[in-house]
Amino acid sequence: MIAMLIVMLILLISGVRIAYALAISVLFYLICYSDMSVMVLAQRISVGADSIVMLALPFFLLAGELMNASGITERLIRFALSLIGNVRGGLSFVVVITNMIMAAVSGAAIASGAAVGSVMIPAMRKQGYPDSFSGAVNAVSATIGPIIPPSVGFIIFASVSNASVGKLFIAGILPGILLGGILIINCYIIAVRNKFPKGEKLSVTEIRESFKDAFWSLLMPVIIIGGIVSGVVTATEAGVIAIIYGLIVGLFIHKTLKLKDLLSLFIRSAKATARIMIIIACASAFGWIISREVDPQLIVDTFSNITTNKNLFLLILIAVFLLLGTVMEGGSIMIILTPLLLPVVNSMGIDIIHFGVVFQLAIMIGLVTPPVGILLFVISGTGNIPVPQILKSIVPFYISMLIALLLCVFVPDLSLVLVRLFGGSII
Numbered sequence: 001m002i003a004m005l006i007v008m009l010i011l012l013i014s015g016v017r018i019a020y021a022l023a024i025s026v027l028f029y030l031i032c033y034s035d036m037s038v039m040v041l042a043q044r045i046s047v048g049a050d051s052i053v054m055l056a057l058p059f060f061l062l063a064g065e066l067m068n069a070s071g072i073t074e075r076l077i078r079f080a081l082s083l084i085g086n087v088r089g090g091l092s093f094v095v096v097i098t099n100m101i102m103a104a105v106s107g108a109a110i111a112s113g114a115a116v117g118s119v120m121i122p123a124m125r126k127q128g129y130p131d132s133f134s135g136a137v138n139a140v141s142a143t144i145g146p147i148i149p150p151s152v153g154f155i156i157f158a159s160v161s162n163a164s165v166g167k168l169f170i171a172g173i174l175p176g177i178l179l180g181g182i183l184i185i186n187c188y189i190i191a192v193r194n195k196f197p198k199g200e201k202l203s204v205t206e207i208r209e210s211f212k213d214a215f216w217s218l219l220m221p222v223i224i225i226g227g228i229v230s231g232v233v234t235a236t237e238a239g240v241i242a243i244i245y246g247l248i249v250g251l252f253i254h255k256t257l258k259l260k261d262l263l264s265l266f267i268r269s270a271k272a273t274a275r276i277m278i279i280i281a282c283a284s285a286f287g288w289i290i291s292r293e294v295d296p297q298l299i300v301d302t303f304s305n306i307t308t309n310k311n312l313f314l315l316i317l318i319a320v321f322l323l324l325g326t327v328m329e330g331g332s333i334m335i336i337l338t339p340l341l342l343p344v345v346n347s348m349g350i351d352i353i354h355f356g357v358v359f360q361l362a363i364m365i366g367l368v369t370p371p372v373g374i375l376l377f378v379i380s381g382t383g384n385i386p387v388p389q390i391l392k393s394i395v396p397f398y399i400s401m402l403i404a405l406l407l408c409v410f411v412p413d414l415s416l417v418l419v420r421l422f423g424g425s426i427i
């Protein structure tokens with residue numbers, strides 16, 4: 001098994017895509033260290049993709065594409081600008097707030113980062129903000145996407161842990177708002193220290209008009225989250241409703257979406273779904289080999305010998321997640337490690353929903369951590385800002401993310417209070 005891990009790391013360092021690196025390392029193990037047929041790889045990849053929970057994934061990805069094509073980003077930015085007023089560093093607040101609202105539409109960090117960054121980085125550059133700061137705040141704010149529901153990450157976690165997708169969605173609301181709030185405080189401190197420009201104060205009429213323009217965009221998260229919280233729909237059904245709503249808004253209300261645009265949107269969503277699914281399927285095969293070769297009780301005993309304190313256990317895991325996040329994609333980490341860690345999580349009495357939120361927050365930091373940090377490259381390409389330049393201003397934002405993560409570890413109710421409040425109504 002160690003040889004399999006070494007092969008995977010060598011392939012990743014060599015620049016091989018994560019899905020192929022996982023599949024090739026499993027194939028290497030089956031040929032060299034097992035008497036099983038190589039057909040096991042194909043079988044496990046098929047099993048990894050065969051999950052009823054994963055049905056929600058393409059629906060929410062398509063819903064995000066439809067809303068973006070309907071001009072949601074510009075409307076939300078205008079509304080956020082009207083709320084901020086003439087606060088110093090106001091444009092950076094707008095980046096965070098817009099990403100929080102976008103999170104409740106697409107649930108994907110890369111989509112949010114690209115959509116918001118393409119508009120806000122040029123605007124911040126025009127106002128005199130340093131490119132390094134603009135790139136850093138846009139990259140880190142996009143990590144809120146997979147925390148506030150609907151969340152692609154929570155769908156993946158639910159598929160391998162059998163946790164409730166609906167409860168995970170609800171559990172992510174407060175941590176996502178907390179992270180956004182801490183980022184805004186950080187932006188304000190940096191803005192005051194560096195005397196960044198102030199925003200423009202708008203009249204009540206302008207605020208009202210921007211709200212009216214963004215109303216249908218703001219209503220979508222209410223429909224999705226409200227349907228899940230009330231127990232009326234499952235997460236998958238909410239995704240279907242989001243698509244129907246997106247089509248109605250884009251075609252008949254905003255009228256910015258044309259029928260001829262739909263084919264390209266469907267193709268983009270299909271490609272995005274395929275990219276995620278092949279990673280999930282190959283990671284599932286990789287994780288199956290590891291879980292087959294490692295005795296779960298051995299893992300439980302190992303951690304029990306280290307600590308029986310659940311908070312210390314979570315801190316150790318966070319260190320592991322952060323380390324892996326520098327070289328691996330977050331979904332792969334989740335699929336590979338979750339089956340191994342669940343016996344320990346259960347033995348220590350950690351709520352599976354709380355664990356899922358902490359896990360998701362931890363791997364989000366990997367999205368902005370080199371060398372694999374995908375969001376760094378997305379924002380770099382979107383805003384034409386070199387990655388090393390973004391890294392010059394990103395350290396304070398790392399601290400903000402760690403503070404939010406540690407608060408969720410030591411205050412489990414941040415994740416669980418809404419789940420307890422709505423109880424059995426969530427599917």
